[in-house]
Amino acid sequence: MKVPIERIRNFCIIAHVDHGKSTLADRLLEATTTVSAREMREQILDTLELERERGITIKLVPVQMKYRASDGQDYTLNLIDTPGHVDFTYEVSRSLAACEGALLIVDAAQGVEAQTVANAYLAVEQGLEIVPVINKIDLPSARPEQAAKEIEEVVGLDCSEVLLASAKEGTGITQILEAVIRKVPPPSGDRDSSLQALVFDSIYNNYRGVICYIRVANGTIRTGDTVTFMATRKSFQVEEIGVFGPDMRPVDELGPGEVGYLICNIKSVEEARVGDTVTSQRIPAKSPLPGYRKVKPVVFCGFYPIERDEYPQLRDALEKLQMNDAAIFFEPESSTALGFGFRCGFLGLLHMEIARERLNREFGVDLVATAPNVIYQIRTTAGEMIEAHRPSDFPEASQIEEVLEPFIKITSFVPAEYVGKVMQLCQDRRGFFLEMDYITPQRARVVYELPLAEFIIDFHDRLKSVTRGFGSIDYEHSGFRASNLVKVDILIGGDPVDAFCFVCHADRAYHRGQEVVRKLKEIIPRQLFEVSLQAAIGKRVIVRQNVKPLRKDVLAKCYGGDITRKRKLLEKQKEGKKRMKQIGRISLPQEAFLAFLKAGDEEEE
Amino acid sequence: MRKRSKRERSGPPSAISLYVHVPFCRSKCPYCAFYSLSPTIGGISSFLQALEGEIELFKREGDLPRIRTAYIGGGTPSVLSLPDWKRLISILERAFTFLPRAEVTVEANPGSLTGEHLSLWKDWRVTRVSLGVQSLQDEDLLVAGRAHNRRQALDSMAKITGTGLSLSADLLFGLPGQNLRSWGETLREILSQGVDHVSIYQLTLEEGTPWGERPQNDLAEGYPFYRWAQYYLEKKGLLQYEIASFARPGRWCRHNVSYWTGGEFIGLGPSAWGYMNYERTRNIPDLAEYCLMVSRGNKPVCYSERLEGDRLASESAILALRTRWGIRLQDLRRDWGKDWPERMNAALEELPRDLFRSSPGRIALSRRGMRVGNSIWERLLP
Numbered sequence: 003m004k005v006p007i008e009r010i011r012n013f014c015i016i017a018h019v020d021h022g023k024s025t026l027a028d029r030l031l032e033a034t035t036t037v038s039a040r041e042m043r044e045q046i047l048d049t050l051e052l053e054r055e056r057g058i059t060i061k062l063v064p065v066q067m068k069y070r071a072s073d074g075q076d077y078t079l080n081l082i083d084t085p086g087h088v089d090f091t092y093e094v095s096r097s098l099a100a101c102e103g104a105l106l107i108v109d110a111a112q113g114v115e116a117q118t119v120a121n122a123y124l125a126v127e128q129g130l131e132i133v134p135v136i137n138k139i140d141l142p143s144a145r146p147e148q149a150a151k152e153i154e155e156v157v158g159l160d161c162s163e164v165l166l167a168s169a170k171e172g173t174g175i176t177q178i179l180e181a182v183i184r185k186v187p188p189p190s191g192d193r194d195s196s197l198q199a200l201v202f203d204s205i206y207n208n209y210r211g212v213i214c215y216i217r218v219a220n221g222t223i224r225t226g227d228t229v230t231f232m233a234t235r236k237s238f239q240v241e242e243i244g245v246f247g248p249d250m251r252p253v254d255e256l257g258p259g260e261v262g263y264l265i266c267n268i269k270s271v272e273e274a275r276v277g278d279t280v281t282s283q284r285i286p287a288k289s290p291l292p293g294y295r296k297v298k299p300v301v302f303c304g305f306y307p308i309e310r311d312e313y314p315q316l317r318d319a320l321e322k323l324q325m326n327d328a329a330i331f332f333e334p335e336s337s338t339a340l341g342f343g344f345r346c347g348f349l350g351l352l353h354m355e356i357a358r359e360r361l362n363r364e365f366g367v368d369l370v371a372t373a374p375n376v377i378y379q380i381r382t383t384a385g386e387m388i389e390a391h392r393p394s395d396f397p398e399a400s401q402i403e404e405v406l407e408p409f410i411k412i413t414s415f416v417p418a419e420y421v422g423k424v425m426q427l428c429q430d431r432r433g434f435f436l437e438m439d440y441i442t443p444q445r446a447r448v449v450y451e452l453p454l455a456e457f458i459i460d461f462h463d464r465l466k467s468v469t470r471g472f473g474s475i476d477y478e479h480s481g482f483r484a485s486n487l488v489k490v491d492i493l494i495g496g497d498p499v500d501a502f503c504f505v506c507h508a509d510r511a512y513h514r515g516q517e518v519v520r521k522l523k524e525i526i527p528r529q530l531f532e533v534s535l536q537a538a539i540g541k542r543v544i545v546r547q548n549v550k551p552l553r554k555d556v557l558a559k560c561y562g563g564d565i566t567r568k569r570k571l572l573e574k575q576k577e578g579k580k581r582m583k584q585i586g587r588i589s590l591p592q593e594a595f596l597a598f599l600k601a602g603d604e605e606e607e
Numbered sequence: 608m609r610k611r612s613k614r615e616r617s618g619p620p621s622a623i624s625l626y627v628h629v630p631f632c633r634s635k636c637p638y639c640a641f642y643s644l645s646p647t648i649g650g651i652s653s654f655l656q657a658l659e660g661e662i663e664l665f666k667r668e669g670d671l672p673r674i675r676t677a678y679i680g681g682g683t684p685s686v687l688s689l690p691d692w693k694r695l696i697s698i699l700e701r702a703f704t705f706l707p708r709a710e711v712t713v714e715a716n717p718g719s720l721t722g723e724h725l726s727l728w729k730d731w732r733v734t735r736v737s738l739g740v741q742s743l744q745d746e747d748l749l750v751a752g753r754a755h756n757r758r759q760a761l762d763s764m765a766k767i768t769g770t771g772l773s774l775s776a777d778l779l780f781g782l783p784g785q786n787l788r789s790w791g792e793t794l795r796e797i798l799s800q801g802v803d804h805v806s807i808y809q810l811t812l813e814e815g816t817p818w819g820e821r822p823q824n825d826l827a828e829g830y831p832f833y834r835w836a837q838y839y840l841e842k843k844g845l846l847q848y849e850i851a852s853f854a855r856p857g858r859w860c861r862h863n864v865s866y867w868t869g870g871e872f873i874g875l876g877p878s879a880w881g882y883m884n885y886e887r888t889r890n891i892p893d894l895a896e897y898c899l900m901v902s903r904g905n906k907p908v909c910y911s912e913r914l915e916g917d918r919l920a921s922e923s924a925i926l927a928l929r930t931r932w933g934i935r936l937q938d939l940r941r942d943w944g945k946d947w948p949e950r951m952n953a954a955l956e957e958l959p960r961d962l963f964r965s966s967p968g969r970i971a972l973s974r975r976g977m978r979v980g981n982s983i984w985e986r987l988l989p
Contacts, residue, residue: 551959553830553979554834554979555978555981555982559808559850559851560926560929561863561866562866562872562874562881562882572985576988587957
């Protein structure tokens with residue numbers, strides 16, 4: 003049963019991670035009997051296995067709910083769940099564009115956190131009506147008045163009518179639904195004008211091709227229509243449209259303000275870009291809807307198949323993953339140590355890890371990831387500007403005038419007693435102090451400018467650990483700055499090995515070079531010849547060590563009966579070495595090589 | 608076909624080698640993976656009967672080749688009593704023609720070897736005795752679970768040389784608790800006993816042995832022992848002619864050399880291997896099964912393989928590289944094709960020169976190369 007546009011509400015839930023967003027969504031689905039108690043399971047909107055495991059939301063899942071409000075009228079509520087992690091700000095911004103309102107969830111015990119502010123600002127920027135909700139009031143440590151005060155003072159939202167809820171216990175749910183109807187404006191849109199529908203997300207399905215998540219702004223879309231994607235100018239016949247309830251339910255048409263999906267036999271993500279506007283081929287709209295905030299990947303690393311002949315599978319998997327996650331960037335590259343692979347760009351470290359795990363789980367591709375790095379800008383002595391996506395893009399040291407690296411402004415909310423430790427951490431990571439103030443006598447806001455490269459290593463984990471889990475951060479990019487950076491080459495047997503070389507601050511080059519060489523020495527099996535390991539900046543060797551040659555490796559006796567067995571042992575031994583990475587004259591066991599790359603992630607304590 | 612079989616080259620082999628596996632031991636050593644069981648009168652009798660039957664099966668295929676080397680191994684052939692030995696000898700003599708200067712080796716253990724055995728062997732055609740000395744330190748022998756002690760070993764050695772047989776001693780290194788001093792002592796004493804030949808081998812943990820399942824603590828690292836043996840034995844006039852073998856000039860074991868140079872051999876007895884016409888076979892490693900199969904007129908073979916082409920060529924090269932003489936490039940070219948010397952060179956090119964002995968027209972491992980043979984041979988696999 004369709005409701006008129008005045009009785010549609012499109013809203014999302016924004017919150018700092020762990021403030022109870024997904025649980026609240028679950029309660030809303032229950033309260034509106036969208037999902038029966040029988041079908042209910044935790045985090046029902048988090049469809050990815052990975053999301054459930056990690057308790058986070060990565061992909062948005064829009065869901066339609068029917069609700070009879072206290073005014074006796076039936077309403078259609080479209081809820082768009084959003085990811086909370088800072089890496090996924092892009093996904094948040096896309097879901098916001100499909101809504102008129104947002105529930106801002108704040109944990110009653112923890113109060114306003116860094117991403118509460120960041121996400122609230124994003125929503126304000128999109129012109130959304132924000133409904134503050136204080137969640138987890140059932141906790142013994144809940145301080146709802148304090149949280150409300152923080153929302154007013156820090157975020158700047160009126161909290162005179164703030165809603166109090168416990169998603170866990172199901173209290174305050176009806177009030178939330180009523181507030182959505184009362185406060186969130188209905189969508190506006192003209193049924194009779196030509197079709198404009200925003201593709202705010204898309205997923206790839208093996209059987210049905212690309213499934214676009216759309217929000218209709220004007221006009222209507224029906225099964226059988228021929229539609230055009232305005233950016234790509236490609237046209238398709240609509241095979242199926244429908245809504246999410248939360249599983250896919252076909253409908254005949256979607257009108258203004260409605261949120262649903264569109265399937266039209268699209269085989270390639272290139273033809274249905276997220277952010278594009280769908281219009282009718284017969285009466286096309288004059289202009290597309292405003293696009294999204296374009297995101298640029300900030301963290302790069304190489305993905306290589308473990309089995310070299312799996313390169314095509316990795317490419318296919320990346321292409322499919324990109325259909326699901328438009329923020330992923332990749333281009334082919336090759337490495338002497340790793341063979342053929344891809345340089346991939348991500349929104350952050352978590353994003354990268356998730357991509358890696360999804361490639362493995364959903365596409366069955368075993369891969370090696372090289373240590374992540376940021377983009378560097380290099381001014382050459384010739385006055386040219388080069389963008390380096392990887393250490394090997396660096397020109398020779400003598401040609402470098404200066405190196406610029408991306409900086410971020412990080413805002414951290416921390417309990418007062420940990421301020422010193424957080425500042426120490428930021429200083430250690432080459433941070434510049436910007437400002438600090440106390441939100442309440444117990445909580446401080448610390449703002450630093452920090453090289454992104456220092457942030458992506460393990461900053462978040464370190465911050466969590468020095469604040470015993472109470473610190474939260476949000477960041478924004480603040481441009482490039484010149485730093486005293488050097489590229490350190492690692493040479494094995496005199497040959498530079500690209501997979502091991504890295505860029506770091508000149509002051510740390512020696513220390514890190516030593517670390518890498520020491521670790522390599524541990525993993526390189528003895529060869530028949532002495533192997534030199536060096537770390538060098540340009541031609542200057544800063545660290546040198548040698549792996550002593552193998553001294554004994556004989557098959558003891560071998561008489562008539564042993565010949566076959568010995569040969570088989572040798573063959574097995576050789577087979578084992580096939581799984582080794584050949585680097586120049588050296589063979590490295592695959593496992594050791596992976597262990598090294600992994601250890602690289604955690605480097606620099 | 609670029610390769611010709613040896614038969615095509617030189618006609619039917621005039622003489623080949625013979626291996627007889629005597630599958631009995633008084634006690635089982637905790638590291639040993641060879642097939643053996645306790646000697647019982649019934650078991651030995653069945654064994655000898657089946658052995659005769661197995662030879663009959665060979666005869667059905669044509670005339671038996673003449674024997675240039677024979678090796679009676681095990682197990683412990685010296686656990687057979689004198690009458691059993693007499694029977695074994697008559698079985699072999701009835702069936703085979705031995706070349707006049709055939710090399711015949713018998714394996715023996717100090718615990719079970721008697722002067723009567725030695726006289727009998729000497730009167731037959733045995734030329735050398737390979738004695739499982741393992742060590743001359745009682746602690747080592749105890750640890751290794753051997754059934755003999757130092758005194759018995761010395762005694763056996765004296766008896767063998769006294770009979771005029773050529774003495775070869777098997778020594779074991781890398782035992783738990785063994786040290787270089789005691790190893791050096793064993794080598795020194797062995798030499799004073801007049802050995803012509805020494806085989807040294809490192810304790811290896813094999814699956815299916817007690818130590819393989821439950822490795823001992825403080826196993827000694829083998830390198831210093833091996834290196835010392837290489838240095839000391841050569842200094843005392845025993846040349847290292849193979850990875851694990853040292854001998855006074857001309858006293859190397861021709862039987863073993865034939866294994867490493869692709870010679871054909873007949874294998875008799877349970878678990879024995881044979882190699883004829885490029886086919887390698889293994890007899891079933893179970894006395895009862897072995898007897899049963901033979902009694903039914905079936906060859907008691909449980910495994911066979913025939914190597915061809917590059918795999919055969921590479922195996923030949925690897926085996927030849929075990930020896931002091933290495934590979935003659937000329938033979939490589941003749942047997943496996945003219946690109947083989949080139950391929951060998953390419954495979955070994957990157958390795959340090961001091962792993963090889965320089966001699967024109969040959970590739971052979973130096974002493975240093977023998978220590979790391981495994982890593983070198985691996986490069987020669989196809």
